[in-house]
Amino acid sequence: MAKRGKQLVAARGKIDRSKRYGFEEGIQAALEAKFAKFDESVDVAVRLGVDPRHADQMIRSTVVLPHGTGKTVRVAVFAKGEKAQEARDAGADEVGAEDLLEKIQGGWLEFDRCVATPDMMAVVGKLGRVLGPRGLMPNTKTGTVTFDLAKAVKEIKAGKIEFRVEKGGIIHAPIGKASFGVEKLKENMEALLETLIRLKPTAAKGTYMKGIAVSTTMGPGVRLDVAEVKAISAKG
Structure with a gap:
């Protein structure tokens, strides 16, 4: 712990707070401040001028990062018949119906995302207490309740991430691995910000994007200039 503490203090010393x-x-600074021996994930935190307590200001959606997340995502799919085969062909790691329900009820949770066809939600609903707290429950808003399983599975495998605003109006999202380098991480982050710009609630008043910070898994946060969001807005 003492060694890690010294490393973190040294890393923070490289950042102008x-x-x-x-x-x-900023991304370059975050990468230069990292000190872990493994390939750290890079995350972005965006503070929004919204009040999640109001339904019309709750932001929850997905974005397909152009360069993916650098992680291998395991996908479980609830489907039957032809749709089950469609999911398998698309690369799903586990596919089933009532049998998959029993497997999960038995304690198996070796998957990162869960997708289901609409007709299977009555079955999936029985797993609400298991999947819900883990953020694994299929949802129409995130495209994980759909008959287009091929598209859903392929997008998730390619780097589709989910994000949801927290009580404090902050969204946390991964944008890749440190090994991606500055350019790919920047493009992934801009894809996320473009999506957030499109999702701005009409009920949100005042400044929408109040702050952005980027950090590696173990490293310190680096605050970014929100003014650069204007350039992204212009692209859209």
């Missing part, structure tokens, strides 16, 4: 970095410069 009073500065708002440009996107590329």
Whole structure:
């Protein structure tokens, strides 16, 4: 612990806490401050000017990162018949119906995302207490309740991530691995920000994007210049 504490203090010393970095410069700073020996994930935190307590300001959606997340995502699918085969052909790791229900009820949870066809939700609903708290429950808003299983599974495997605003108005999302390098991480982050811009609630008043920070798994946060979001808005 003492060693890690010294490393973290040293990493923080490389970051100017009073500065708002440009996107590329900030990501580079976060990468230079990392100290773990493994390939750390890189995450973004965005503070939004919304009040999640109001339904019309609750933001929950998905985005397909152009360069993926760098992680192998295991997908479980609830489907029958031709749809089950469609899921298997698309690369799903586990496919089933009542048999998959029993397997999960028995304690098996070796998957990262769960997809289901609409007609299977009565079965999946029995797993609410198991999947819900883990954020694994299929949902129409995130495209995980659908008859187009091929598209859903392929997008998830390619780097589709889910995000949801927390009580404090903050969204946390992974944008890849440190090994991706600055350019790919920047493009992934911009894809996320573009999506957030499109999702701005009409009920949200004042400044929408109040703050952005990027960090590696173990490293310190680096605050970014929100003004650069205007360039992303212009692209859209």
